[in-house]
Amino acid sequence: HSQAEGNEGTTDFTFTVSRTGDTTDEVTVDWAISLSGEADSGDFPLSQTANGQVTIPANETSTDLTLQVQGDALVEGNETFTVTLSNPTVGTLGQATATGTIENDDVLPPPEVSIADHSQAEGNEGTTDFTFTVSRTGDTTDEVTVDWAISLSGEANSGDFPLSQTANGQVTIPAN
Known part of the structure; x- marks a missing residue:
């Protein structure tokens, strides 16, 4: 998932967590954010936890995991973070990671x-x-x-x- 962060406030980054196969039972998985490149904890609001759980309800094939990214007016390169899934309550993991790219939307003033x-x-x-x-x-x-x-x-x-x-x-x- 890739999008601009904005200059202030927070921007929602939404990842779709999906499953295949039997959907009879709900499934809960743990998720965790890991930072890479220029990304740091300041790219997320204090209210955004670095890990948690997400549940796909019974008879559903997907749910959204929404993370907040903190906007700023700093001129910087694109920043990346990874969301990793683990410990499903039912079944096994397929693709367990997704990359979020915080696109730089800030520019230096003209000379x-x-x-x-x-x-x-x-x-x-x-x-x-x-x-x-x-x-x-x-x-x-x-x-x-x-x-x-x-x-x-x-x-x-x-x-x-x-x-x-x-x-x-x-x-x-x-x-x-």
Whole structure:
């Protein structure tokens, strides 16, 4: 069973427990949750027990076992858990395990790029390099390329820049 967990509250994960053969008597089986991969106890609400029993009534071939998964807004990989059946009161076990996959439904915010102000003396002769820091926050999984341009304000004029200085360009921030 695979589904998204949601961002808050709980989401029901429903597993069908079924049987074949003689259905005259009810059958009760034990079940237990085991965690794997990135899943941990925080993926389940405190009210969700890690084990219990489920009963298929007489003359029925199946019943549902509903487990609750705790929603969150964490960006994480898909998480898995296993439900294992054991100790049937009648008959034997066929397929005794089922995997639950908690699908990640959270995403990093889009990248936000910013440039920091920079101030320094221009010097009396030659050129002086002004280095601006361009940074980003949010999703850093891909490189980001942004355009830049020089615009003059206040007392600044084109004479403040060498002829070889371009007035615009691009800067690329590599992926992390």
